[in-house]
Amino acid sequence: MTGLRAIVTGGASGIGLATATLLARRGWRVATLDLTTEVPSPLVGLRCDVTDDASVRAAVAAAAEQFGGLDVVVNNAGIGAQGTVEDNDDAEWARVFDVNVQGMVRVSRAALPHLRQSSHAAIVNTCSVAATAGLPSRALYSATKGAVQSLTLAMAADHLSEGIRVNCVNPGTADTPWIGRLLGKADDPAAERAALEARQPTGRLITADEVADAIAYLAGPDASATTGVALAVDGGMQGLRLRK
Numbered sequence: 700m701t702g703l704r705a706i707v708t709g710g711a712s713g714i715g716l717a718t719a720t721l722l723a724r725r726g727w728r729v730a731t732l733d734l735t736t737e738v739p740s741p742l743v744g745l746r747c748d749v750t751d752d753a754s755v756r757a758a759v760a761a762a763a764e765q766f767g768g769l770d771v772v773v774n775n776a777g778i779g780a781q782g783t784v785e786d787n788d789d790a791e792w793a794r795v796f797d798v799n800v801q802g803m804v805r806v807s808r809a810a811l812p813h814l815r816q817s818s819h820a821a822i823v824n825t826c827s828v829a830a831t832a833g834l835p836s837r838a839l840y841s842a843t844k845g846a847v848q849s850l851t852l853a854m855a856a857d858h859l860s861e862g863i864r865v866n867c868v869n870p871g872t873a874d875t876p877w878i879g880r881l882l883g884k885a886d887d888p889a890a891e892r893a894a895l896e897a898r899q900p901t902g903r904l905i906t907a908d909e910v911a912d913a914i915a916y917l918a919g920p921d922a923s924a925t926t927g928v929a930l931a932v933d934g935g936m937q938g939l940r941l942r943k
Contacts, residue, residue: 701726703819704766705918706759708732708749708806709776710742713875714825717907718773718914725915730762732806733776749776749802752809759809769813771918774803775825779877780839787839799843803850814863822858823917824851824867825910828933831869844869848929855927864926866917871933872896874904900941901934 705722709715710731719742723729729742732755736744743765747758763769777799780787787795803824814820829837830844848867855865872878872895885891896903913932916922931937 703727703770703919704729704762704768705771705773706730706732706745706762706769706806706810707773707775708747708802709825710773711735711738711744713877714870714873714907714910714914715773715775717911718775721908721911721915722771722918727771728766730758730765732758732762749805750797752805755802755805756809759806759813763810763813768816769810770817770819770821772807772810772814772822773825773914773918774806774822775914776802776806777825777843779881780843781836781881782838783836784838786836792839795839796843796846799840800846800850803847807854811858811863814858815861818862819920819923820861820863821918821922822854822863822865823914824865825914826851826867826869826929828869828871828931828937830929831931832937851929852927859926864917864922866922866925866928866930868910868913868917869929869931869933869937870910871899871905871931871936873910874906878904899934899936900939903934905932905934 707715707719710719711733719729719731731738732747738744745758748754780795826847827844829841830848851867882888
């Protein structure tokens with residue numbers, strides 16, 4: 700797996716940083732595309748706002764120029780949202796879709812000319828169990844992740860003939876900075892964390908490293924026959940119905 704060239708959006712923290720670090724440890728050249736460029740060596744930090752097409756194109760071009768091309772795109776940048784369908788106004792719906800869905804479109808669109816030149820081209824999108832399970836007070840977030848899973852399937856069909864595989868990972872509730880901020884706002888953070896852990900059959904939150912392992916698999920040559928797949932990394936949250 701050494702020598703491949705990848706960009707990871709939202710790569711400065713959480714699942715993105717864990718993924719970028721893992722790929723670099725395996726000998727890949729990796730650029731993180733994020734609002735901050737502060738990432739540990741040997742990662743290359745490039746500033747990128749996924750809601751701005753010019754910013755995306757400039758960052759993708761810079762990574763491709765520095766690496767001499769691109770082989771893998773990890774579309775990981777995303778933001779959360781809470782509430783029922785009536786709790787968020789139109790502006791918030793537009794903002795979250797702009798980051799979580801259209802951001803992936805912009806990055807993929809900018810990277811496709813480079814991926815077409817690769818002998819090992821792959822796109823991995825970070826989706827969520829929220830795409831396939833009804834979670835309370837996650838209407839907006841779930842809608843964006845449902846769109847991501849459908850987008851993944853459509854892209855896999857569109858670009859298979861070009862030698863580009865497209866898959867997504869569906870994490871359960873992961874122990875990330877966003878969840879940390881969510882818990883920090885709760886009236887009883889310990890009780891809220893216990894509730895989040897309890898709804899996953901394994902009884903614990905997913906780690907960023909576990910999601911990174913799944914992304915790395917789908918991005919790498921070991922998954923050369925895998926495309927159009929949503930790989931659940933959710934501690935059994937979607938598929939298992941255990942007796943209490």
